Amino acid sequence: MNNNMSEWISKARNCGLDLSNLHQDKERIQKDLKVRKLPTPKAHIIKPDEITSKKVQKIFGKTHCFCRLIPKNTEAIRPYALKLTTTNEFQKFCAQYNLSEYGIQLVEKGDITHSGTAIVKKEAIIIEIVKGDGPDMTHGLKTPLTTIIKNKKIKYLQKKQTILQKNIINRVKNYVKNKQGYYEFDVVKNKKILFRNYQPKNTLWTNIVIP
Numbered sequence: 001m002n003n004n005m006s007e008w009i010s011k012a013r014n015c016g017l018d019l020s021n022l023h024q025d026k027e028r029i030q031k032d033l034k035v036r037k038l039p040t041p042k043a044h045i046i047k048p049d050e051i052t053s054k055k056v057q058k059i060f061g062k063t064h065c066f067c068r069l070i071p072k073n074t075e076a077i078r079p080y081a082l083k084l085t086t087t088n089e090f091q092k093f094c095a096q097y098n099l100s101e102y103g104i105q106l107v108e109k110g111d112i113t114h115s116g117t118a119i120v121k122k123e124a125i126i127i128e129i130v131k132g133d134g135p136d137m138t139h140g141l142k143t144p145l146t147t148i149i150k151n152k153k154i155k156y157l158q159k160k161q162t163i164l165q166k167n168i169i170n171r172v173k174n175y176v177k178n179k180q181g182y183y184e185f186d187v188v189k190n191k192k193i194l195f196r197n198y199q200p201k202n203t204l205w206t207n208i209v210i211p
Contacts, residue, residue: 029198036179038195046104051094059106060087066109067093069102114187118172119206120180124150127169149173164190182206
């Protein structure tokens with residue numbers, strides 16, 4: 001099972017709970033990130049008849065990818081593959097589904113070394129990072145380094161931080177300061193920061209009391 005937000009919403013619906021307010025519109029997210037002038041991974045919309053095309057071969061020739069199937073029924077689960085390294089893996093993943101019911105999105109992934117989140121509020125910024133990929137952070141598979149930035153002061157909630165961690169946190173802070181909301185980001189090869197999720201202020205993602 002994917003254990004992504006769409007699956008949690010579906011399971012809750014089967015139990016009589018409405019969590020539809022947690023639904024994330026991925027196309028809107030990409031537009032919102034671009035409006036905020038934040039760097040994002042390169043994404044491609046692939047048609048079913050392009051799965052074996054030279055276009056797809058060219059993409060996998062330079063990097064591995066994250067693949068998301070976007071259902072035409074907004075209440076359906078969004079299947080995804082976290083890391084596909086070859087066109088053959090991509091074809092096998094897509095072959096599991098009736099593609100007439102989905103749009104196909106390939107996102108160039110690169111070698112992700114760190115992943116994290118940032119909550120930006122008027123009074124402070126909270127940034128958390130882990131060494132690893134997205135689910136290591138957002139699914140709670142690893143304990144993050146947590147940082148609170150308030151009144152221009154940086155407070156680390158763990159005793160030890162590396163120079164690299166501090167550098168990443170400072171760069172993320174410079175990207176998102178004065179841009180209230182919730183963000184998710186990846187770091188490619190310890191250097192390039194790419195943002196992949198945004199949720200507006202005054203939503204469940206930013207509903208946190210900052211000490």
